[in-house]
Amino acid sequence: MTAPAVLDRADLHASLADPALLSMNFLNEVAGRFPEAVSFAPGRPTEDLFDPADLHRYLDTYRRHLAEHKGYDEARVRRELFQYGRTKGIVHELIARQLEQDEGITVDPEAIVVTVGAQEALWLVLRALRASERDVVLAVDPAYVGLTGAARLVDLPVRPVHEGPRGVRPEDVLERIREVRAAGERPRALYLVPDFSNPSGHSMDVPTRHRLLEIAAQEDILLLEDNPYGFFQAAESGRPPTLKALDTGQRVVYLGSLAKTCFPGARMGFAVADQRVTGPEETLLADELSRAKSMVTVNTSPVSQALVGGMLLEHGGSLLHANRRQIGIYRRNLGCLLQGLHRRFAELPGVRWNTPAGGFFVVLTVPFPVTDELLEHAAVQHGVLFTPMRHFSDNDRTLRQLRLSCSSLTPDQIETGLDRLAALIAECTSTPGA
Numbered sequence: 001m002t003a004p005a006v007l008d009r010a011d012l013h014a015s016l017a018d019p020a021l022l023s024m025n026f027l028n029e030v031a032g033r034f035p036e037a038v039s040f041a042p043g044r045p046t047e048d049l050f051d052p053a054d055l056h057r058y059l060d061t062y063r064r065h066l067a068e069h070k071g072y073d074e075a076r077v078r079r080e081l082f083q084y085g086r087t088k089g090i091v092h093e094l095i096a097r098q099l100e101q102d103e104g105i106t107v108d109p110e111a112i113v114v115t116v117g118a119q120e121a122l123w124l125v126l127r128a129l130r131a132s133e134r135d136v137v138l139a140v141d142p143a144y145v146g147l148t149g150a151a152r153l154v155d156l157p158v159r160p161v162h163e164g165p166r167g168v169r170p171e172d173v174l175e176r177i178r179e180v181r182a183a184g185e186r187p188r189a190l191y192l193v194p195d196f197s198n199p200s201g202h203s204m205d206v207p208t209r210h211r212l213l214e215i216a217a218q219e220d221i222l223l224l225e226d227n228p229y230g231f232f233q234a235a236e237s238g239r240p241p242t243l244k245a246l247d248t249g250q251r252v253v254y255l256g257s258l259a260k261t262c263f264p265g266a267r268m269g270f271a272v273a274d275q276r277v278t279g280p281e282e283t284l285l286a287d288e289l290s291r292a293k294s295m296v297t298v299n300t301s302p303v304s305q306a307l308v309g310g311m312l313l314e315h316g317g318s319l320l321h322a323n324r325r326q327i328g329i330y331r332r333n334l335g336c337l338l339q340g341l342h343r344r345f346a347e348l349p350g351v352r353w354n355t356p357a358g359g360f361f362v363v364l365t366v367p368f369p370v371t372d373e374l375l376e377h378a379a380v381q382h383g384v385l386f387t388p389m390r391h392f393s394d395n396d397r398t399l400r401q402l403r404l405s406c407s408s409l410t411p412d413q414i415e416t417g418l419d420r421l422a423a424l425i426a427e428c429t430s431t432p433g434a
């Protein structure tokens with residue numbers, strides 16, 4: 001008998017042992033062990049409106065669209081839905097129409113790559129931008145762990161630009177770009193979530209958006225705009241324009257996720273990459289991403305694309321329209337969470353939180369360290385889960401912070417969860433022996 005293969009971690013890619021890559025699995029594993037806990041941890045969409053019957057109808061709506069509007073015969077419809085397909089995707093025209101309608105983003109459908117979630121889009125862009133050892137990506141910090149992990153996988157260092165209490169300051173971005181250059185590195189892009197960021201909940205005002213576009217042009221970098229939460233405003237007031245809608249110089253690569261606006265099970269996202277790429281032949285960045293994609297996922301499942309396509313068609317091409325009820329639920333939940341925090345903690349020294357204008361996340365600051373051990377303790381002793389902000393940043397400021405997500409809870413669960421959190425905070429702040 002030959003000895004079974006044993007691999008040493010040191011002989012595998014270094015990213016696999018990186019905290020960013022361990023983070024998601026750790027958090028999922030804790031949540032899996034405590035199914036009875038009230039979980040403020042995951043940024044999942046509400047399940048209240050999912051209906052399996054919709055899946056059949058969406059598929060059929062898209063099938064009819066192919067036959068009746070695109071004029072495909074039966075064989076072509078079958079091929080489109082069952083076969084390998086176009087690497088850049090088959091619902092690119094519908095996505096371009098949705099962006100025009102909902103976001104005022106005008107883009108050639110050829111500049112869109114339909115991906116397996118926004119996560120794949122992010123990975124493809126980082127892979128493409130990492131040309132040499134000098135290349136780095138800047139990221140607003142604290143940052144979504146999916147960015148940090150994807151960057152590690154492609155050996156692209158992440159240089160943080162720390163957010164202040166009101167979000168990131170453009171002049172800090174400029175300073176960081178200059179520092180990075182002075183250290184001999186080449187900043188390729190700044191990653192940011194301008195609307196109701198994950199994890200901080202912050203949003204950028206319009207002057208900040210304009211200034212960041214100016215800085216990107218002046219410093220010759222790209223902006224990687226990740227926008228999963230932009231629809232979920234807490235108030236009826238007008239939404240600020242996305243960076244991509246303001247982008248007249250192809251500075252912005254827009255990363256779209258359909259996980260929150262359609263459903264995560266479809267694993268659908270996209271990149272809008274309309275930058276010209278020069279060389280022996282002129283292409284769009286989207287075409288370069290497509291080359292990389294052809295060697296990773298080959299093409300995004302046409303069945304998933306058809307489901308999302310059908311959903312779009314049933315709502316006149318608008319995801320904003322498709323999400324009317326979801327927007328109401330998230331608005332209600334964020335209101336419950338913020339009011340519940342106020343009722344319990346307004347008078348408590350050292351406990352404070354931000355008040356995002358929408359989205360899924362609120363950051364709570366407490367007067368004690370929020371570690372993974374504390375999370376386990378909270379789960380075992382108090383039946384409540386959250387995400388330590390440490391998972392999103394190395395900055396010491398996040399040591400005493402936790403992220404609360406309210407998107408997949410009911411108002412009653414939010415109240416119960418906050419009572420449990422209050423018990424944990426009382427325990428951690430009570431003086432021993434007092």
Ligand SMILES: Cc1ncc(COP(=O)(O)O)c(C=O)c1O
Pocket residue numbers: 043116117118119120144146193198226228256257258259264268269
């Ligand atoms: C900021 C941000 N970007 C990207 C993603 C990943 O999106 P997808 O599920 O489409 O891959 C998430 C998911 O939570 C997110 O919060």
